[in-house]
Amino acid sequence: MYLQRRNRILRKSAAVRSLVSETILTPNDFIAPLFIDEGKNIATEIASMPGYYRRSLDLTVKEVKELWSLGIKCVLLFIKCKDEWKDNTGKEAWNKNGLMQRSIRTIKNAVPEMIVMTDVALDPYSSYGHDGIVKDGEIVNDETVEALVRMSLSHAEAGADFVAPSDMMDGRIGAIRTALEENHFTGTGIMSYSAKYASCFYGPFRDALDSAPGFGDKKTYQMDYANRTEAIKETLMDIEEGADIVMVKPAMAYLDIIREIKNAVEVPVSAYHVSGEYAMIKAAAKAGWLDENKAIIESLTSIKRAGADLIATYFAKDAVKILTR
Ligand code: PBG
Numbered sequence: 670m671y672l673q674r675r676n677r678i679l680r681k682s683a684a685v686r687s688l689v690s691e692t693i694l695t696p697n698d699f700i701a702p703l704f705i706d707e708g709k710n711i712a713t714e715i716a717s718m719p720g721y722y723r724r725s726l727d728l729t730v731k732e733v734k735e736l737w738s739l740g741i742k743c744v745l746l747f748i749k750c751k752d753e754w755k756d757n758t759g760k761e762a763w764n765k766n767g768l769m770q771r772s773i774r775t776i777k778n779a780v781p782e783m784i785v786m787t788d789v790a791l792d793p794y795s796s797y798g799h800d801g802i803v804k805d806g807e808i809v810n811d812e813t814v815e816a817l818v819r820m821s822l823s824h825a826e827a828g829a830d831f832v833a834p835s836d837m838m839d840g841r842i843g844a845i846r847t848a849l850e851e852n853h854f855t856g857t858g859i860m861s862y863s864a865k866y867a868s869c870f871y872g873p874f875r876d877a878l879d880s881a882p883g884f885g886d887k888k889t890y891q892m893d894y895a896n897r898t899e900a901i902k903e904t905l906m907d908i909e910e911g912a913d914i915v916m917v918k919p920a921m922a923y924l925d926i927i928r929e930i931k932n933a934v935e936v937p938v939s940a941y942h943v944s945g946e947y948a949m950i951k952a953a954a955k956a957g958w959l960d961e962n963k964a965i966i967e968s969l970t971s972i973k974r975a976g977a978d979l980i981a982t983y984f985a986k987d988a989v990k991i992l993t994r
């Protein structure tokens with residue numbers, strides 16, 4: 670054969686392949702989610718997330734220091750609220766001395782440069798396990814937004830760098846932005862979970878925080894996974910309302926959405942590689958069906974290739990260790 674183009678030339682050795690690689694993962698790409706619990710010196714492995722732990726604050730601080738030393742620059746905080754503090758208003762969510770607020774202060778104090786993001790939604794604090802306030806079996810929008818505003822302000826006051834509303838109520842980004850401005854928190858950012866789908870892949874996360882909905886599902890606020898244009902609409906509205914970073918969630922079943930949003934917006938796009946996506950890889954690797962390290966790097970690379978500038982992933986630490994080996 671006399672071929673004008675031989676594509677295999679650019680694949681012929683590891684060195685050539687690395688020279689022409691289009692997508693390279695770095696520690697700067699990752700957001701490490703952390704689950705925090707009350708108590709001291711406690712690390713509880715989450716049954717459906719093998720190798721991932723819910724830690725008391727003292728051990729969380731150690732973990733944050735290790736993440737920083739590995740080059741990871743951003744953590745996303747979630748807390749497990751005690752049952753006796755849960756109610757339908759979610760008021761523990763804006764307790765100045767609540768576990769979240771103490772965690773923000775302690776982590777910012779211990780590792781000031783670490784970027785601290787906080788999940789904003791009522792589900793861990795709600796006796797119903799819903800992201801909003803429940804009235805007559807419905808999740809009411811506007812009252813929930815008021816609660817989310819209070820929650821966001823208390824996180825900003827404690828020193829959070831970004832609040833990350835994950836609730837999918839209408840108008841919450843605008844309301845939070847206005848409240849941050851009015852209260853002079855002009856340096857606090859908003860990472861909006863702007864295209865968050867009603868997904869079965871959040872199952873293990875809800876085990877981690879004991880936050881599964883007590884009745885029904887989340888389909889009246891999280892998006893229908895059959896929809897594509899709705900994700901763009903949601904995201905553009907959040908940007909208009911003041912989101913600094915937008916997010917698609919989950920990630921791997923939604924790579925098309927990540928790409929479309931990346932092409933449509935001018936703010937950084939993040940993607941959340943969620944608990945169920947973590948659990949799938951762990952389970953298959955444990956059974957000997959997948960090479961865990963290769964599955965991690967291929968998955969995260971595909972998410973970045975799809976257009977994610979940032980990836981929230983339970984594999985953040987593993988990935989950095991694999992990449993720098
Ligand atoms: C809370 C929240 C959830 C996740 C992040 N924030 C759960 C949910 O919406 O039910 C899921 C994260 C994961 O599965 O890793 N609103």
